[in-house]
Amino acid sequence: MPKVVGVRFKRAGKIYHFDATGFEDLKVDEYVVVDTARGRALGRVVSPPQEVSEPSEHLKPIERRATPLDLSERERYRLQEREALERCGEKVAQHGLEMKIIKAEYNFDGSRLVVFFTAEKRVDFRELIRDLAQALKTRVELRQVGVRDEAKLLGGLGRCGRVLCCATHLCEFSPVSIKMARLQDVSLSPAEISGVCGRLLCCLAYESETYRSLKERFPKVGVMVETPYGAGKVKSVNVLKETVEVELRSEVTVEVSAEELRERV
Numbered sequence: 001m002p003k004v005v006g007v008r009f010k011r012a013g014k015i016y017h018f019d020a021t022g023f024e025d026l027k028v029d030e031y032v033v034v035d036t037a038r039g040r041a042l043g044r045v046v047s048p049p050q051e052v053s054e055p056s057e058h059l060k061p062i063e064r065r066a067t068p069l070d071l072s073e074r075e076r077y078r079l080q081e082r083e084a085l086e087r088c089g090e091k092v093a094q095h096g097l098e099m100k101i102i103k104a105e106y107n108f109d110g111s112r113l114v115v116f117f118t119a120e121k122r123v124d125f126r127e128l129i130r131d132l133a134q135a136l137k138t139r140v141e142l143r144q145v146g147v148r149d150e151a152k153l154l155g156g157l158g159r160c161g162r163v164l165c166c167a168t169h170l171c172e173f174s175p176v177s178i179k180m181a182r183l184q185d186v187s188l189s190p191a192e193i194s195g196v197c198g199r200l201l202c203c204l205a206y207e208s209e210t211y212r213s214l215k216e217r218f219p220k221v222g223v224m225v226e227t228p229y230g231a232g233k234v235k236s237v238n239v240l241k242e243t244v245e246v247e248l249r250s251e252v253t254v255e256v257s258a259e260e261l262r263e264r265v
Contacts, residue, residue, distance in 0.1 A: 004059060006047030007032060012152070014171050019059040020049035031066035033108075038141070042066050042074055042108035070108055077106035084136055088115050091131050099123050102145065103153045112139045118150055148173055151197040158195060158203075165202050176200040180208040183215070185239075214239045217258050225261045229254050 005020040018034055020026060030045045040063070085104040092101055099119040106113050113136060117123075125142050132140040145153070148166065155167040166173065181193050181204055195201045218237045219225050225234055225246060232248040244261060247253050 002052060002059075003049040004052050005032075005045055005049045005062065007034060007043035008046045009041055009043045012167060012169055012171060015046055016043070017059055019061040021061060023062045023065070024049050026062070026065075031071060033063045033066055033070060035060055035063055038114075039107065039112055040109070042070055066108075073110065074108040077108070077110045080110075081106060084113060085115075087135060088132060091128060091135065095125075095128050095131070097123055097125060097128060099125070099144075102150050106138075110138060112141065114141045114143055116143050116145050116149075116153055118147065119144060147197045148199055151195065156196050159201070160203075164196065170202060173202065174205050176202060176205050180204040183208060183211045185237075211239055214242070217242075218244060219261070227254060227256050227261045229256075 003020040003024050004017045005023070005026055006015045006017055008015050016036075018032075023032070026032065026045050026049055028045055028048055031042055032045060033040060033042055035041075081104050084106070085101060088101045088104055092099055098121070099117045102116040102118060104113060104115045113132075115132070123144075129140050129142060151164055152166040152170075156164055158164050176199070178188065178193075178200065181188055181200070184204070184207065186193055186204070193201055193204065215237065218239070219234050221234050221236060223234050224231060225244075227246050227248070229252075230248050230250075232246040232254070235245045235247050235253060237244050238255075243255050243257055245253055245255050246261065
């Protein structure tokens with residue numbers, strides 16, 4: 001059976017799989033050079049070679065292990081990315097294009113530069129690419145991204161004070177809905193539930209399923225229930241404490257556990 005190895009090209013990036021034939025002894029954190037749809041790239045092994053009965057797709061082979069020179073060249077070109085970003089910004093201004101340059105990334109040997117940008121509408125950047133390729137002496141690729149990808153590329157701190165999840169461990173963005181905020185009784189103020197990208201917080205999805213399953217144990221707000229202190233109406237539910245606030249007919253509010261009450265029929 002063939003062996004497959006998982007390789008990642010960016011921190012918190014998607015894991016791609018390659019045929020590990022001839023490199024069955026690869027270890028996690030080793031670097032390899034592979035051929036991708038966008039050319040040769042240097043990636044880090046994140047899952048060791050494993051046997052698979054039948055690969056789900058045709059896998060490209062590992063080209064070779066990365067050498068110290070490859071790693072040195074990668075760092076050298078990384079140091080040049082800031083200068084390349086500034087040159088890109090200057091050229092965009094010269095061409096009068098309505099686009100915001102986000103980040104510039106060289107591949108490990110400097111043979112290709114990918115420039116990420118955002119724009120409100122479609123941009124004709126054919127002249128810009130030719131100008132940049134001539135100025136930077138390399139192949140240039142412009143890639144338009146959305147606001148969530150912009151946050152992932154630039155990083156930053158979230159409302160929690162920690163580095164953004166998308167920049168540290170989220171490989172792909174999961175769907176997030178306002179229903180998840182309601183389910184967790186979170187304030188629906190846009191300022192409270194939006195991330196630095198302006199979209200709903202990714203972390204709303206983390207505990208959504210837990211809240212959904214826990215809330216099945218509790219009566220809905222407004223329902224009449226029986227408590228050890230008498231009948232009353234559910235005013236609120238605290239899922240984390242697993243308690244319910246009930247307003248009795250005497251207008252006194254009591255807090256009881258889910259086990260202490262039952263819904264009136």
